[in-house]
Amino acid sequence: MKIKFLGAAGEVTGSCFLVQTGNIQFLVECGMVQGGRDAPIRNRQPFDFNPEELDFVLLTHAHIDHSGMLPKLIKAGYSGYIYATRATADLLDVLLPDSAHIQEVDAERAARKPRSKQGRHYGLTTPVYSMADALQTLNHVKEVEYENMIDLAPGIKCRFQDAGHILGSAIIEIWITEGETTRKIVFSGDLGQPSRPILRDPAIIEEADILIMESTYGDRPHRASNSTEEEIVDIFTRTLPKGNIIIPAFAVGRTQEVIYQLLQLAQHDKVNDLKVFVDSPMASKATAITMQHMELFDEEAKKMLTWKKIGTELPNLYFTASAEESQMLNKIRSGAIIISASGMCDAGRIKHHLRHNLGRPECAIMITGFQAMGSLGRRLVDGVKRVRIFGEEINVRASIHTIGGLSAHADQPALINWAKGFKKPPQYTYLVHGEDNPAQALASRLQNELNWNVHIPKRQEIVSFN
Structure with missing residues (x-):
């Protein structure tokens, strides 16, 4: 059996893992790279x-x-099939067409730029995929229930468990039998922070x-909820007056948690x-x-969390739909x-x-969520004084606040506590979905405190199990 780390290795986004065993090969995740100037190029490879x-x-x-x-x-x-929980399937109905729309708009914008020759060289003037591709993908999604055992292929079965990250998120347990040997692989996916609003731990x-x-x-660690x-x-x-x-x-996830917090x-x-x-049609649908x-x-x-209580306690909660409504918000100067x-x-928007x-x-x-290296959000968090948006240079004069306590990701203490739930250390642990410093810090604690065998794979790395 082999596992190839195709994405989210040494970085947070672009999750993709290829598992090969006998005559069977399958993917866990097939994610887009986000953040950084090379992301559009990598997504087209x-x-x-x-x-x-x-x-x-x-x-x-x-x-x-x-x-x-x-x-x-x-x-x-x-x-073939794409196995996902029911809630994940419902969210894909919204997210994938929206992503296709963004691909098409970005490609059209790239084609209009003066340097479109360079864009054409890298394929940036062509969308990664079309709306038709996204809609076709939805026909391949096969819904599964949490905790149900699923037979995937001869000698391979799996079970989805609640990850508490966003609606429908899952930890996936996979049992693979080769000859007389059965191995259990666990993909944590993104783990949620325990005791956070809305979702279960x-x-x-x-x-x-x-x-x-x-x-x-x-x-x-994340900041405590009261803080x-x-x-x-x-x-x-200080700001709204x-x-x-x-x-x-x-x-998906963060917008609903922010509403809940308010x-x-x-x-x-x-x-x-x-x-x-x-101001996000997709967020409105996801809510x-x-x-x-x-x-x-x-x-x-x-x-x-019922709409009746939201209407009573947050009577001035508005979901904008049209571009015209969105543009009107930019005329509001305060409050x-x-x-x-x-x-x-x-x-x-x-x-x-x-x-x-x-x-x-x-x-x-x-800023209420993780900002990938190279993204505009990350640059703001890192204290940049000037940014370019739609070709316009803008001085950053507004105050920037990182609210870590609203993160949907488990922090270091929560990751360690989740790891302590294993009755004995896994034979092999691979840390993914993290930049170098967070991954190294977590690896050190798992090795020193729990005596785990931990490795941080690089992108394209292949590990084999005999």
Whole structure:
């Protein structure tokens, strides 16, 4: 058996792992690279395998850095099933067509640029895939239930467990039998932070021979929830009388958690009369899907998060749909909280809101999620003084706030505690979905405190098991 690390190795995005055993080969994840100037080029490179030879695909969750290359896979000839939870399947109905739309718009914009010859050289004037490819991909998704054992092929079965990261996210357990030997591989996917709003905590896994584990925040703890609330209230109090608050948020997961957080603050009278605009058609659809899957909520969220309560406690919550409505928000000079995608500020309507508010010292930008290296959001977090948006140079005068306590990823203490759930150390542990420093920090703790055998693979690395 072999595992090839095709993405999210030494980096956070572009998740993709090829597993080969006997006459069977399959993918776990098929994600898009996000952040950095080389991402569009990398996403257009041919696959390092023949898609027509794949037997099946397993998907941990719907975020584009895990699912975004599935339409490209179908376009290249893959004809099998894509196994995912019901909630993930519902979210893919929204995310993949939206991603295709972005691909088409970006390609059209690249073709109009003066340096379009260079764009044509790298294929940037052609979308990675089309809307038709995305819609065709949805026909290949096969829904599975948490905790059900699934027979995938002779000698291969799997089970999806709740990862608590976003709606429908999963840890995938895979049993592979070769001859007289059965090995269990566990892909953690992205693990959620325990005790966070809305979703249940990640499931505890007790056994694995081979563990592929995320390490996004492997070098730090998140801020405590009470401290996070105090920081948010302070930002609102200081900013809203004279300026706006812009919140870049992933349409799936983060937007819903931010709404939940604002609802909690309003119910406890810590904030009042908020004017909240969710300016992302995809986020609006994802929020509606979230409310259709309340069986996945934790008990507190089931009691609290209903549209009736949102309407009572957050009466000024608006979901904008049209481009005209979005443009009208840029005329508001103060008192608005604008939640918009993309979460890393590299695409979508958020760029327009940053363009109109970054240069104003009375405004604030609240970063609530991970920002990949090279992304506009990462540059803002790192303190850049000047950015270019739609060809316009903008001085960064607004205050930039990183609200780590709202992260949907497990922090270092939570990752260690999840690892302690194993009854004995996995024979082999590979840390992925992390930049170098977080992965190294987590590896050190797992090795020194739990006596684990840990390796941090490089992209394209192949590991073999006899």
